[in-house]
Amino acid sequence: MHISDGILAPEWCLLWFAVAIPFIAVGVWQIKRGTKENASYLPMLAMMGAAVFIISVWHIPVPVTGSCSHPIGTPLSAIIVGPFATVVLSTIALFFQTFFGHGGLTTLGANTMSMGILGTFSGYLLFLGLRKVKSPLWLAAGFAGFAGDIACYIVAALELALSLNPGSVLSHWALYTVGYIPTQLPLAVAEFVFTAGVVQYIADRRPDLVAKKLWGGVPSA
Amino acid sequence: MVVITVIFVIGAYLGYVAGSEMEGTDAMVEDTAASTANAEATSLAPAITDVVGEPIGFTIAGIVAGFIVGYFWTELFRRRENV
Numbered sequence: 001m002h003i004s005d006g007i008l009a010p011e012w013c014l015l016w017f018a019v020a021i022p023f024i025a026v027g028v029w030q031i032k033r034g035t036k037e038n039a040s041y042l043p044m045l046a047m048m049g050a051a052v053f054i055i056s057v058w059h060i061p062v063p064v065t066g067s068c069s070h071p072i073g074t075p076l077s078a079i080i081v082g083p084f085a086t087v088v089l090s091t092i093a094l095f096f097q098t099f100f101g102h103g104g105l106t107t108l109g110a111n112t113m114s115m116g117i118l119g120t121f122s123g124y125l126l127f128l129g130l131r132k133v134k135s136p137l138w139l140a141a142g143f144a145g146f147a148g149d150i151a152c153y154i155v156a157a158l159e160l161a162l163s164l165n166p167g168s169v170l171s172h173w174a175l176y177t178v179g180y181i182p183t184q185l186p187l188a189v190a191e192f193v194f195t196a197g198v199v200q201y202i203a204d205r206r207p208d209l210v211a212k213k214l215w216g217g218v219p220s221a
Numbered sequence: 222m223v224v225i226t227v228i229f230v231i232g233a234y235l236g237y238v239a240g241s242e243m244e245g246t247d248a249m250v251e252d253t254a255a256s257t258a259n260a261e262a263t264s265l266a267p268a269i270t271d272v273v274g275e276p277i278g279f280t281i282a283g284i285v286a287g288f289i290v291g292y293f294w295t296e297l298f299r300r301r302e303n304v
Contacts, residue, residue: 002247004262007255043289050286059245069246098266100278102247105265160250164258172257179250 001072001114001156001180002097005104012163017109020091023117027088034085044209045085048077052086053093056115057102060190062183069183071191072115075123075148079141079199080209083124090116114155123148123195138200145195149188153180 008016034041055073062068077086091112097103103111123144130140157176158169165172202209251262269278 004251005265006263007251007260043292046289050289053282054286065246067244067246067249096282098264099269101264104263157250160254164254164260172254176250176254179253180246183246 001111001152002094002103003107003110003156003159005106007104008107008110008159008163010106012159013106013109015109016107016113016159020087020109020112020117023084023087024091024112027084027086030082030084031088034082040209041081045081045089048081048086049089049092052077052089053096056090056093057097057100060187062186064186065183067183069180069187071145071187071194072119072149072152073191074115074120074152075127075144075191076141076195076198078120078124078148079127079144079195080202083120086120086124087112087116090120110159111156114152114159118155119148119152122151137203138196141199142192142196145191146188149191150181150184153177153184156180 031041031045034045052073055071055076057070059068059070074086074090077089081089091108094103094108094111094115095105098105098108123146126147127140127144130143131137135143154177157180158173160176161169161173255261
């Protein structure tokens with residue numbers, strides 16, 4: 001979902017920046033508030049930032065399709081440090097990833113939209129919903145990881161179709177989604193596994209870290 | 222972290238066994254999309270993706286991330302008996 005410079009039309013680049021900025025602003029506010037109220041929030045943010053950066057840049061081969069792609073890590077981060085803070089973390093990660101040839105500076109807003117916002121919130125809202133119906137923590141976290149991963153790529157496909165194929169958005173959206181999904185499905189399953197594993201691990205050892213209402217989390221017990 | 226590492230290692234092994242070119246889907250789909258509208262991918266940021274630059278970049282990123290994780294790991298994940 002790392003869209004490069006030069007691919008999207010300038011007006012779409014600006015639009016995605018405009019959409020992303022309010023989320024980033026709320027995230028900065030959430031981080032400020034979180035660090036004031038809990039001393040362990042900042043180091044957890046740093047760890048999640050490092051995790052999101054590595055997870056979302058490291059291409060994993062999928063031999064079945066003969067191609068490779070990467071998970072996104074933002075649903076995991078959203079459960080631990082909150083969704084809005086995760087938008088900030090993913091924006092920072094995406095910025096540095098441009099220096100590794102992934103994504104672009106003018107498309108930073110679009111990439112933040114797909115990975116940082118839709119990838120984060122789709123997974124996180126599913127997590128909240130599943131927890132509301134008493135789903136086990138690991139299962140809710142796993143499905144959050146899976147859904148966030150797939151949603152991110154569906155949105156990236158939509159961004160490409162909207163900008164490049166305004167006359168046939170739906171058909172090209174479907175075409176690009178089909179291009180992404182075969183490789184992404186196995187990785188979404190991997191994202192299910194590690195999101196479930198990491199959240200359950202943290203909840204077993206430090207349940208307080210995934211239970212902060214301030215961060216938008218839900219009790220893990 | 223262990224789970225993530227295991228998944229990466231398994232993925233790398235499967236890729237090695239399959240012996241495919243393993244092109245990234247990001248680039249594949251982007252190229253397909255660009256070709257439909259005569260767009261061309263460029264890079265405004267100075268990329269460090271050559272044979273030398275990428276390992277160095279990832280090493281620096283790994284060291285920084287390692288310090289962060291290593292420094293805070295015990296404090297964050299020490300089991301609290303009375304929680």
